[in-house]
Amino acid sequence: MNIFKTYLWQYCIFLIALILLVSLFNLAVDPYGMFNYLSVTGFNDRKTRQFSDKSNWIRATIQIIREDKYDTLFLGSSRVGRGLNPDHLLPFYKAYNAAYSGANFVDFLQFKEAIEDSHIKTIVWGIDYGTARFPVKFTSYPNNISNKITLENLLAGTTLCDSVLTAFDNFFGRHPAVEVLPNGLLVTNAPTCDYQQSLAFEKYRWNNQKSTGSEKLIVTGQKRELQFLKWLVSACARKGVALYIFVSPVHADLLSLMLAGSGEEAYKDWVRSLVHTIHDTEVATGSIDKKVVAFWDFSGFNSITREPPPSSPNNKLMKWYLDCGHYSQKVGDLILNRMFDLPTEGSGVLKDFGMKLTPENVEKHLSSNYQDTLGLI
Numbered sequence: 001m002n003i004f005k006t007y008l009w010q011y012c013i014f015l016i017a018l019i020l021l022v023s024l025f026n027l028a029v030d031p032y033g034m035f036n037y038l039s040v041t042g043f044n045d046r047k048t049r050q051f052s053d054k055s056n057w058i059r060a061t062i063q064i065i066r067e068d069k070y071d072t073l074f075l076g077s078s079r080v081g082r083g084l085n086p087d088h089l090l091p092f093y094k095a096y097n098a099a100y101s102g103a104n105f106v107d108f109l110q111f112k113e114a115i116e117d118s119h120i121k122t123i124v125w126g127i128d129y130g131t132a133r134f135p136v137k138f139t140s141y142p143n144n145i146s147n148k149i150t151l152e153n154l155l156a157g158t159t160l161c162d163s164v165l166t167a168f169d170n171f172f173g174r175h176p177a178v179e180v181l182p183n184g185l186l187v188t189n190a191p192t193c194d195y196q197q198s199l200a201f202e203k204y205r206w207n208n209q210k211s212t213g214s215e216k217l218i219v220t221g222q223k224r225e226l227q228f229l230k231w232l233v234s235a236c237a238r239k240g241v242a243l244y245i246f247v248s249p250v251h252a253d254l255l256s257l258m259l260a261g262s263g264e265e266a267y268k269d270w271v272r273s274l275v276h277t278i279h280d281t282e283v284a285t286g287s288i289d290k291k292v293v294a295f296w297d298f299s300g301f302n303s304i305t306r307e308p309p310p311s312s313p314n315n316k317l318m319k320w321y322l323d324c325g326h327y328s329q330k331v332g333d334l335i336l337n338r339m340f341d342l343p344t345e346g347s348g349v350l351k352d353f354g355m356k357l358t359p360e361n362v363e364k365h366l367s368s369n370y371q372d373t374l375g376l377i
Contacts, residue, residue, distance in 0.1 A: 129270060249331065
């Protein structure tokens with residue numbers, strides 16, 4: 001009997017020691033950037049697994065927002081994540097890029113409480129037409145997702161695996177295909193993307209867009225997008241937060257596919273609904289004269305989006321684009337300069353790039369900005 005008790009005590013002590021060891025290791029490595037207690041070069045300074053799971057990204061972003069290190073927040077999909085460099089706004093704004101590949105307005109609702117309680121003064125949201133046209137499964141996250149950060153991420157086996165991989169990546173200098181920098185910027189370490197390959201994928205997607213989801217789901221996606229937009233405009237008006245919303249500038253080839261796949265009028269109706277929803281919400285909240293919200297459209301056919309694609313398979317580099325759907329940081333800098341009224345070298349390129357939309361000028365803009373496809377597709 002005494003031997004059994006001794007064995008049981010030894011087992012309990014071993015189990016407690018193992019749990020503590022795992023917890024301390026996960027806390028030290030901090031693979032999702034949630035605690036930031038320790039940063040050692042060659043050990044854990046690069047969070048190579050931070051974006052390995054959408055729930056981890058949401059938890060990490062909530063924690064970052066609540067730390068109040070930043071006064072500006074970028075929201076959007078991988079187009080914003082890879083294209084908008086937060087450091088471009090320094091020293092005027094200290095920004096964090098909270099964009100994520102495939103992220104949508106349903107995901108951003110998880111930041112609702114954190115944004116309400118934070119000292120964020122400026123929000124930049126890059127919006128994509130495909131978010132509403134290809135409704136993803138609307139993930140239902142637990143209401144207390146932000147309160148489960150500590151225990152889940154200290155004790156979970158998946159966290160331990162990501163901690164080990166993060167430590168190995170740092171020690172051996174390995175870089176994943178997509179890596180997140182401390183300011184949230186997504187950096188692609190993979191070989192240069194094949195433009196024609198990305199365009200072929202988009203052709204398949206948009207030519208078969210009706211088979212990816214029923215029209216009922218598409219309408220539901222657009223309605224939920226507008227509901228999030230209303231909340232965001234109302235919250236910013238109430239807190240005095242400056243809100244910049246813009247339509248991402250996909251390449252003219254991809255835009256032509258979008259207009260052909262969903263209908264030009266459907267695209268224009270989407271832009272109209274955004275403009276009028278913003279205006280109506282500002283009127284309802286009494287913030288119309290405060291100029292809290294600015295809505296910009298950088299899509300369409302212009303000197304940036306019409307960049308000629310690579311002329312040969314051996315030359316895959318483009319000045320303005322990473323592929324047909326993702327613009328480069330050079331374009332991201334132009335977008336930020338335009339919206340924040342910052343100086344730009346060679347500003348002649350901006351003459352036809354970007355328009356601030358209001359109910360008064362939206363129809364003129366739509367009639368001129370989306371007409372000329374130049375036979376691109």
